[in-house]
Amino acid sequence: MKKTLFAALLSMSIAGLSASAMAAEPIDPIQPVKVDNPALVELGKMLFFEPRLSRSGFISCNSCHNLATGGVDNLKTSIGDRWAQGPINSPTVLNSYGQIAQFWDGRAKTLEEQAAGPIANPLEMASTHEMAVKVIGSIPGYAKYFKAAFGDAKVDMTRITDAMAAFEKTLVTPNSRFDQWLKGDKNAITADELKGYNLFKASGCTMCHNGAQVGGSSFQKMGMVRPYKTTNTAEGVKAVTGRDQDRMTFKVPILRNVELTYPYFHDGEAATLEQAVEIMGDVQLGKRYTKEETAQIVAFLKTLTGDQPKVEYPVLPPSVAATPAFNPWEPAKK
């Protein structure tokens, strides 16, 4: 027994060493997800694509976090109920689990808490939690999925958001060329891409864009070295804390799949990766990259595109007479 224990400890210690050897790079490979409760994930997928969670019956989570396009809508700011112009750029749902917080201003601690937000936001899905529960609870075809996920068919907001978060946790994108390189395949990226990565590190980008998500682990001021100019009125963390010094402080966005998640920044004002790199260099680091340097960093960033989640499009159970009716054009309630 003692020998076995010692061997186990030794093997852990070697594993630890190997992990810290890898930690020599500020970016870690992203791990495929382990699913504990597949029934909960399946239900969460259905709810993620469920337009009846919106006032209109038209907008789902996937409308703005589209899994066909990097988990975003590729718009500066999102389209909401009655074509409302959203205040901020839609962050990707891919690899979003495990960040320091959710939303640009970090106002939700978890994916579960985040998922509840847009449903009741008048500029997004514009429903209410009460109505969401009433709608889903009225649909007999959901009962078996709630039973399989939770043991009984009760529908409440906690269960709805727990299921969504469980699905979202599965939305990881492993196996990017950069991760292959991190894991030892030195041919997985080109010489130019490697130059870009070295420049990315040397410039200080990895001070904030680090870890498995290449971001998402801290809040930073947008405009650290030089003020960032925008017409977007989002105040960042100040909206949560009320403190003036938190104005323009945002959660550092994830750079995984950044090739797919254009346009960039909280205001969506950088249309291309080249623009984003130049502006970041300028306002965060006080650097003016040459065209060649920018191209190298962009080349590196494109190696962060991983295998996109394989999602079988769900089939949603039909509404019945008891399901509240949807009228997208009814006048807004006061």
Added chain:
Amino acid sequence: MKKTLFAALLSMSIAGLSASAMAAEPIDPIQPVKVDNPALVELGKMLFFEPRLSRSGFISCNSCHNLATGGVDNLKTSIGDRWAQGPINSPTVLNSYGQIAQFWDGRAKTLEEQAAGPIANPLEMASTHEMAVKVIGSIPGYAKYFKAAFGDAKVDMTRITDAMAAFEKTLVTPNSRFDQWLKGDKNAITADELKGYNLFKASGCTMCHNGAQVGGSSFQKMGMVRPYKTTNTAEGVKAVTGRDQDRMTFKVPILRNVELTYPYFHDGEAATLEQAVEIMGDVQLGKRYTKEETAQIVAFLKTLTGDQPKVEYPVLPPSVAATPAFNPWEPAKK
């Protein structure tokens, strides 16, 4: 050789007999689709889910013909560009191939012709064919899919709609309980459902709702026996022919998966199957069904729900700097 030929002819003749024995029922089982060009279907699937075919970059074919919900949006009339209120109820894309024509008023002969319509309709996707070709043609990631489908990477409107139609042809829903019954499994439907089917036939419903699609094979006046009252201003076939006598004549809708494709009629004014059956009996057949009869017909109609298509949600290639920008809120062009 002669013997073999004779045997073949005999076997064809027996097959023919068996087919006509089945044809004793006015409804035929729907057949699973045979795919000739899987690369064309794959491209078509991508384009079906492609929001960049719309002016806003937000609306795809799937927005109103949602494969999660019976190939429709379950709204009275559809939401289009800038939250436009569409003029008519979105017909299902499921089993839509092979109808006498497409659209409620039959203004497109084929799925290919149909697919071109909404892209350029200002109340729907509100783009133009020129812009659609420009956008898709600008996206380098599409080249390999066009090559695989067509032999080279050229993008034009014919190819776009050919691909969409090829995908749509695969969207059949075989194996409904009613089809199992048609094929000889007498336990596949209940006694009440069978009563409903017999009443459906005896009342004359199958005069129009017949064939594999249970509809879609003729145009009929809405309000044959008694005028149908609606505030919807759609004129039906008159809009195509200009002839007064074609006012309120519409293509007979498909009843496959009718449980999923609520609300009903061209104006979406019947919220439930019960209402739809009662109104049809009244204005088309001059019949007042008892509550029990209506329930039986509805029970039969629900046996028409088939296996929904299994669709792996596509991953779309990213836009590049050359791709025209999307601004959902820019003022409408005159």
